[in-house]
Amino acid sequence: MSKVKGAKPNQSFFSPKLTGKRFDNHTVPVEILDDFRALQELFTEIAKDLYFKDHPTRKRVPNGFTEGVTLSLSNISEGSTILDFLLVTTLTAHTVLGPSSNDYTYYERAKEKVEEIVKTAVLDNSNNSVKTLGNADYLKYFNRIGRNLKDDETLFFNSQNPQNGAYITRDVRQKIVKQLSEGNTYNDKFDIKALVNSIDKSNNSFTVEVGSNKLTSELGPKLFKTIITPFSNYSTKTYVRITGDGEYNNADKLIAITKISDLDVLDPLDMSIRLAELSKLKDGWYDSLGKSLSKKGLSLFEELFLEHYNNELPLPATFPTIEGNLHLEWTINGKEMSLEVHLPSINAEFQSVEIKNLDVIEQQLDLREKKGWEKLTKLLS
Amino acid sequence: MDELTLLHRQVHPSFVLENKISTQVFEEAIQRSSQIASSVFTPKSTDDGFLSVYNGEKHSAKDSYQHYVSQNFESAGVVAVTKGECGALSLPCIDDNDPFDGHASIDFKPLGNNAIKAKAKLLKNFATNRGWQFQPS
Numbered sequence: 001m002s003k004v005k006g007a008k009p010n011q012s013f014f015s016p017k018l019t020g021k022r023f024d025n026h027t028v029p030v031e032i033l034d035d036f037r038a039l040q041e042l043f044t045e046i047a048k049d050l051y052f053k054d055h056p057t058r059k060r061v062p063n064g065f066t067e068g069v070t071l072s073l074s075n076i077s078e079g080s081t082i083l084d085f086l087l088v089t090t091l092t093a094h095t096v097l098g099p100s101s102n103d104y105t106y107y108e109r110a111k112e113k114v115e116e117i118v119k120t121a122v123l124d125n126s127n128n129s130v131k132t133l134g135n136a137d138y139l140k141y142f143n144r145i146g147r148n149l150k151d152d153e154t155l156f157f158n159s160q161n162p163q164n165g166a167y168i169t170r171d172v173r174q175k176i177v178k179q180l181s182e183g184n185t186y187n188d189k190f191d192i193k194a195l196v197n198s199i200d201k202s203n204n205s206f207t208v209e210v211g212s213n214k215l216t217s218e219l220g221p222k223l224f225k226t227i228i229t230p231f232s233n234y235s236t237k238t239y240v241r242i243t244g245d246g247e248y249n250n251a252d253k254l255i256a257i258t259k260i261s262d263l264d265v266l267d268p269l270d271m272s273i274r275l276a277e278l279s280k281l282k283d284g285w286y287d288s289l290g291k292s293l294s295k296k297g298l299s300l301f302e303e304l305f306l307e308h309y310n311n312e313l314p315l316p317a318t319f320p321t322i323e324g325n326l327h328l329e330w331t332i333n334g335k336e337m338s339l340e341v342h343l344p345s346i347n348a349e350f351q352s353v354e355i356k357n358l359d360v361i362e363q364q365l366d367l368r369e370k371k372g373w374e375k376l377t378k379l380l381s
Numbered sequence: 382m383d384e385l386t387l388l389h390r391q392v393h394p395s396f397v398l399e400n401k402i403s404t405q406v407f408e409e410a411i412q413r414s415s416q417i418a419s420s421v422f423t424p425k426s427t428d429d430g431f432l433s434v435y436n437g438e439k440h441s442a443k444d445s446y447q448h449y450v451s452q453n454f455e456s457a458g459v460v461a462v463t464k465g466e467c468g469a470l471s472l473p474c475i476d477d478n479d480p481f482d483g484h485a486s487i488d489f490k491p492l493g494n495n496a497i498k499a500k501a502k503l504l505k506n507f508a509t510n511r512g513w514q515f516q517p518s
Contacts, residue, residue, distance in 0.1 A: 268398060278395075286393055287454055289425065317398050319418035322425060329419060331509075336502035338419060351495065353502045360499050 011096050013087040013104070014071060014111060017162055020153030023081035031148040033073075035155070036085070038144030039114070040071045045137065046110035047103070062102075069103050072096075082159040115157050115166040121176045122165045130179040139180040143187045146173035174252070184250040187258060191243045193266065193273055196231040199224075206231070208242065210254070215246075217257040230265050239266045239273050269315035275302050278320050291324030297343030301326065301367070304346065308373035313380050330380060337380065341367065348372070350379055382476050384465030387437030388485060389445040389514060391456040396421050417460060422487075422504035423497060430490030436476060437461065439483030442514035448481075458516035460508040470500050 022029060044066045051061050068090040075084040087097045087107055097104045117138075120129045134142075146155060146168040157166040170188075177186035194208035199219065206219045206227060219227070230238040242263045247256040266273065275298050283292050316328035316339070326341040337352040346368050352361040363379065365372040396418035424432040435445035442459040449456050464474045473488040487504075489497050 274398075281395065285395060290395075317418070319420060320395050321420060327418060327420060331506070336419065336506055338498065338502065351498055351502075353499045355503065355506055358499075358503070360495075362495060 011086055011098055012074070012084045013097075013107065014085040014157075015159045016083055016085075017156040017159035018081040018083070018153065019156070020150060022150065022153065026076060026078045026081050028076060028081055028083065029148075035145050035148050036071060036073075036083075038141050038147075042114060042138060042141035042145065043071075043107050043110040044069065045141065046113050047106035049135070050106055050109050050113070066103060066106075069097065069107065111157075115164075117176065118157065118168060118172065119165040121172050121179075122167060128179060130176050134176070134180050136180055136182070139177060142173065142176045142180060146170065147188065149173070174248075178250060185247050185255065187245060187247055189243070190246040190254050190257070191241070192254065193239045193241050193270075195234055195237060195239060196227050197234060199227070199231055208240070213253065215254065215257050217260060223260070223263060226263055226265065236268075237273075238268060239270065240264065241266055267315055269317055271305050271309075271315065271318065272302055274318045278318070278326070281320055285320070286322050290320065290322045293320055293324050293326070294343040297346065298326075300344065301341060301346055304367055304373070308367075308370060310373075310377045310380075313377065332380060339365070339376065348376075350376065352379065382436060382438060382464050382474065382485070384463060384468065386464045387442075387461040387514070388434035388464060388467070388474060388487065389437055389440060389442050389459045389461050390421055390432070390434050390508070391446065391449045391454070392417050392421050392458050392460055394455055394457040397457045417505060417509060419498070419501045419505040421460065422462075422501040422508070424487075424489050430492075431475075431486040431488060434474075434485050434487060436483045436485040445483075446515050446517065456517075459514045461511060461514045462504050462507045466504070466507045470503055472500060472504075 018028065018032070047066055048061055051065065052058060070088055070090060071085040072088040073083060074086045076082070077084070087104055089095060089097055089103070097107075099105070099108070113133075117130055117133050120133055124130075149155060149168065149170055151170055153169070155168040156162040157168075158164055174186055174188070178184045192208075192210050194210045194215075197207045197209045197214060199206045201219075204219045205216050206223075207214055207216045227240065230240050240263055242257075242260055244260040244262070245258045246254045247258060249255045278293055279295055279298050281290065281292050284290060285292070314330060314332065316330050319327045319329065321327050321340065325343055326339075328339040328341065330337045334356055335352050335354050337350070339348050339350050341348045346366075348365045348367050350361075350363045350365055353359070361379065363375065365375055367373060367376070422432060424430055435448070440448065442461065446456055446459050467474050467487050475486045475488060477486050478484055489500065492500065
């Protein structure tokens, strides 16, 4: 890490700690730096607010106040991942600001204010505690702070004192954003599998269905080429996977698509979609006989399949059995192959029949173990 | 029935994945997704080792579909194997006309579970190569 001119070891302005699987090797994914950019912008906004509060007769901040002031990452150290940010001004040859600086004082107070808002969200369960401290103008910043964290990750504001209650997780972020927003909505990333329901060329928009939820989004020319096929095949359930940014309501339901980052047409045999369909089967689904499939078993199997199934192999056609198990089938190289997966145990029976000479191979596989999946790969290859 | 007589089998909607995708992009997917489950040709435990089919000499595929759904059973369409194909797998076909005229059975009775599953795969392969005999629009 290159050193900033004039930096001294004790001049760290902000020393947050990141925990979670992604940070175990003490590195920081680039996308997380976007969250810190938003935090820097929020510090600046609050620093200005505090200045006006201290000087109610002033209409403008003094010349140069907050101008060119940035957080500058000076070091990443171990202990999960601890970041050290200096407060730097780019106006005067990129120098580090210290406590004697007017900017530093206000940024320090702004940081304390943010910590107070975050602590309140963590510790106070009332519905408007954050609102009384915050300001609706802060919403646009909090919408971006913690947005790139995953479910298992936490951003502690103070690495020296992580237990002080000032930390952001996805849940804490949602709580803050909901309280600051007028309609109790918040923005977040989304990752959905949907059917393309309609295209409206006059409005340059298209609508997708996620279960009973219908969402409309802008339609650019590039996207049109991709979605025309799943739209034409709506009745045969050709799904698309869409990722992007969207607006969620108070009940954490996606209510609007703000931006699409990626849209892919999914394989008709996509395992997650198929398992979701099969999970809806009720007892008696086959002429009053079929048993419903264990949801716990389906969820465990999906997890194992996504982690271990060899992507080089064709996807299986996945069916239910009348006994409430899964039956995966492949037709590869003149062989009819199947894997009956017992739910919820995930024990499986593989069978392959060579059509030409009727050679049969049978094997029991324990798919809870990685070895079971490795054996399956060999059997299918 | 002779060797070429078609034996129509109804396909439960849960035993077929969609196969009407029509673009070149999905050519490979079409081939794969038009699979029907080999369970279509596996007798249920309550069937006592007999797989119910319609005798193609007495019921067209469409007739068999209409007859089947009129009894409040679900069908996504009709596939077929021939009596000869069953014979090649040592599966006798019985023209039993019970419980209705034109009912026939493929006899899996002497076989164990794994042998039933293996033969069901081969019947599925014959039926898939032959294609849908009837699908409701």
